[in-house]
Amino acid sequence: MKYHQLKAFLSVAEQGSIRAAARSLHLSQAALTKALKELETDLGVSLVLRTTRGVQLTAYGLRLRTRAQMIVSEMRRAEEDIAHLRSAGTGKVAVAITPTTAMSFLPAAYRAFRKRMPHAQVSFIEGFTGVALPRLREGSLDFVVAVVVEEQLAPEFDYFELYRSQSVIVARQDHPLSRSTTLAELVDAEWLLNPSPESSTRRLLDFFSEQGLPVPQRVVECPSFVIAHALLRGSDAIAALPEPLLDHPWVGDGLTVLPIIDPLPPIAIGVVTRRDSPLTPAASVLLDCLQEVTRARV
Template sequence: MKNHQLRALVAIADAGSVRGAARALGLSPSAITQALKDLEDRVNAPLIVRASSGATLTECGNTLLPHARLIVSQVERAHGALNEMRGEPCGKLSLAITPWIALCFLPEIFIQFRKLMPNVQLEMFEGLMSIAYPRLRDGSVEVFVGQQAPDTVNTEFNFRPLLSCGLTVVARRGHPLAQSRSLADLMDADWLVCLDSDMECRLSKKMFYRNGLPEPRNVHYMHSLMVAASVLQRTDAVSIFPWPLAELCVTRFKFCAFPLREELEDTSIGIVSRLGHPQSAAANCLIDILLETIRDSDNTGSVEAKRVLQSTERLF
């Protein structure tokens, strides 16, 4: 199997069509078709099914896809490492970053990174665990600034702790249950929650069980802060946010935090990467900027950044 063939498969999976893959890679559709045919001949199995609406992967194609992503990303990083040795950092750095870090610190990080790494393209994903960890595994994300996933870090990932914070329940300002003092008062509400990376051990379930309550009946799942914010602003749904994110959303989205008497579990934010995979110079540069930005925000940051950091405990 050759790298250009695997790149074609990955591009088709991402674009949903041969033409879309060709546009993404800057090649002709015939070149993509030929690369895919050669790959199918090599593995002796069909990898995509074409239809008028586009292309979908077969069972064999889906089995090969995560391996293809990993190989393609490792080849790109190998080229990047050689360019670094020549003093020419370039290529692409893909990262996922938890929403409250992104809202509070990412603009300054972006500005400083672009000054130091002008030839490196950034690809940034919303850092929810259900998005970040699968991408870390398949190599399409090099660094995740976000929450530690249970039972995975010691075996698959390296976790460098940055900040610890508590959790709180949030909803729109003026919510009819905004003065509730107990989780028991919220059992009948619509809950918006994030699934964690293994899609089994849900935060909401653990939170309620720990306080002797069953999981609420009306639980809905989200994979985007903006989706959650839009629903929370216009409905009586509630959600679970880390305190720093709640601090930001109180002013930006007119949310309120519920004064619950239960103590909700703390969560840690850190830098997550795959074990056994050296980080690129671009990744190390971005991490250094992140650490410096957080340190400086204690004294010289915006009022908003200082307020957010007051709800955290620094771990570095």
């Protein structure tokens, strides 16, 4: 198997057609088809089925896809390591960041990162584990900053806690439950919930049981922070949010923190990396900057 063959195969798998894959790699269709045929010949199996609607992966292709993604990602990292040695300040980093960290610590960390690596290519996505961990596994992300239950992580991942944050319950300012002081008063409320098992709201709902209270049943699953924020301001739904988020005017505007006297569980925000893959220089620098900022502020 050769690097260009794997790249051709992955592009076909992603694009769903030979034409689109060739275009994305700036190759002729003949050149891409040749690379794919050579890979199938080397492996002795058919990897794709050509249909009138494009291509589909065979069982062999589906099995190869995950491994190929990891191989290509590791080769990219090796290239970046060498490029960094040749010219400091270059490289690539792709990271998933939870909204709380993105709004509280990322801007300062990113400014520090840019001073040290002005020419690096950077990619960010929101750090919800259901999306982020599969991408970390396949190698398209370098690390993930998110709310994670360490005990539930697969053994292929490493984890360390970055910082802790206090959780608060919020609703729109004129909400009928805005003066509630106990969790018992919120059992029948409508809750917005990130379906991830590590989310702050999920942890809070589990806390109801720990306190001997019925678990709220009126739950709306909403993994999008933007959608959840809009619903909080424009409906009777309530939610648990990390307290630092409310320091930002556009987040806290129109919302109120319920004066709950019950002690709420803190939220641990941690960093997840792949155990078998060392960070690239760019990823290491960005992570160092994040740690420096969180240590200075927490």
